[in-house]
Amino acid sequence: MAKLVFGLNQSLDGYVDHDQPMPPEPGLFRHFIEQVRGTTGMLYGRRMYEVMRYWDDDLPDWNAEEREYAAAWRSRPKWVVSRSLTSVGPNATLVAGDLGAAVRELKARLDGEIEVAGPELAGRLTELGLIDEYQIYLRPVVLGRGKPFFAGPRAPLRLLASDRLGENTIRLTYVPA
Numbered sequence: 001m002a003k004l005v006f007g008l009n010q011s012l013d014g015y016v017d018h019d020q021p022m023p024p025e026p027g028l029f030r031h032f033i034e035q036v037r038g039t040t041g042m043l044y045g046r047r048m049y050e051v052m053r054y055w056d057d058d059l060p061d062w063n064a065e066e067r068e069y070a071a072a073w074r075s076r077p078k079w080v081v082s083r084s085l086t087s088v089g090p091n092a093t094l095v096a097g098d099l100g101a102a103v104r105e106l107k108a109r110l111d112g113e114i115e116v117a118g119p120e121l122a123g124r125l126t127e128l129g130l131i132d133e134y135q136i137y138l139r140p141v142v143l144g145r146g147k148p149f150f151a152g153p154r155a156p157l158r159l160l161a162s163d164r165l166g167e168n169t170i171r172l173t174y175v176p177a
Contacts, residue, residue, distance in 0.1 A: 001107055001108060001110075001111065002040055002106060002107045002108075002109075002110040002111055002112055002113065002114050003107075003112070003113050003114070003132040003133060004043070004103070004107065004113075004114050004116050004125065004130055004131050004132050004133070005113050005114070005115055005116060005131075005132065005133045005134075005135060006115075006116040006117075006122040006125070006126075006131050006133070006134050006135070007115065007116075007117075007134070007135030007136070007137060007171075008117060008118075008119070008135075008136075008137065008149060009022050009024075009137045009139050009169075010136050010137060010138055010139065010149045011139060011141050011142055011143040011146070012138065012139070012140060012141065012142050013142050013143060013144060014148055014149055015143045015144075015145060015146030015147060015148060015149070016119055016146055016147050016148075016149055017143050017145065017146025017147065018047075018048070018051045019146075020141075020143050020146065022139050022141055024166065024169070025166045025167050025168065025169075026065070026166070027165065027166030027167060028137075028165050028166035028167075028168075028169050029065055029069070029166075030065070030166075031165050031166065032069065033065065033068055033069045033072055035115075036069065036072040036073055036076060036115075037072045038112075038113070039076055039112070039113055039114070039115050040076075040077075040110050040111065040112035040113055040114050041076050041077040041078060041079065041106075041110070041114050041115070042076060042077075042078045042079070042114065042115045042116075042117060043078075043079045043081070043095075043103070043106070043114055043115065043116045043117070043121070044078060044079070044080050044081065044117050044118060044121070045080075045081055045082070045117070045118035045120055045121035046080065046081070046082035046084060046085055047118060047120075048117045048118035048121070049078070049080045049082070049088070049092070052073070052117070053089060055069065055070040055073040055074065056070075056074065056089055056090065058070065074090065074091060075091070076091070077091055077092070077093070078091060078092040078093070079092070079093050079095050079102075079106065080092055080093070080094055080095060081095045081099060081121055082094065082095075082096075083096070099124060099125075099128070100128045100130065103125060103128070103130050104130070107130070116131065119147045119148065119149055119150065119151045120147070120151050122134075122150075122151065123150070123151030123152045126150075126152070126154060126155075127152070129176075131176070132175065132176075133160070133173060133174070133175050134157065134173070134174040134175075135171055135172070135173050135174075136149060136171065136172040136174070137165070137169055137170075137171050138169065138170045138171070138172060139168065139169055140168045140169075155176055155177065156176075156177040157174035157175065157176060157177055158174060158175055158176070158177040159172065159173070159174055160173045160174060160175050161173040
């Protein structure tokens with residue numbers, strides 16, 4: 001059975017905002033490359049999927065690590081939850097209808113970790129009791145705005161681990177208590 005893991009970069013003041021660049025330093029970017037390689041697939045909301053579609057195209061100014069990340073990202077299946085999209089890109093499947101049933105079916109059918117990206121989608125999945133783990137990548141920036149990492153009230157969480165990644169990031173891993 002697959003495990004759903006919601007993980008995103010978060011500012012010190014608790015926000016995620018993909019319009020405000022928080023580029024990872026090399027050690028953290030290496031972590032993300034390896035993480036994507038080990039992921040069974042990714043479950044995205046529409047907005048996050050549109051942000052991540054950046055990796056579908058090869059850009060001439062990318063360095064070797066960016067090309068490596070793009071190749072790993074493209075190789076993984078993606079499931080996109082959207083009421084407005086009618087199609088999605090390569091290696092992606094549109095999830096429509098009953099979100100809970102669709103995600104339960106994915107979890108039952110697959111093994112490994114399925115990355116969940118997007119605070120609103122994660123909030124909906126949390127309400128359904130489907131998120132197995134939360135990974136907060138705490139970054140040393142203050143945004144002052146954006147979306148909160150948690151899109152709504154949460155049941156109590158229990159700290160599972162804390163890891164320093166790269167020079168300036170701490171990953172806090174929580175599970176429902």
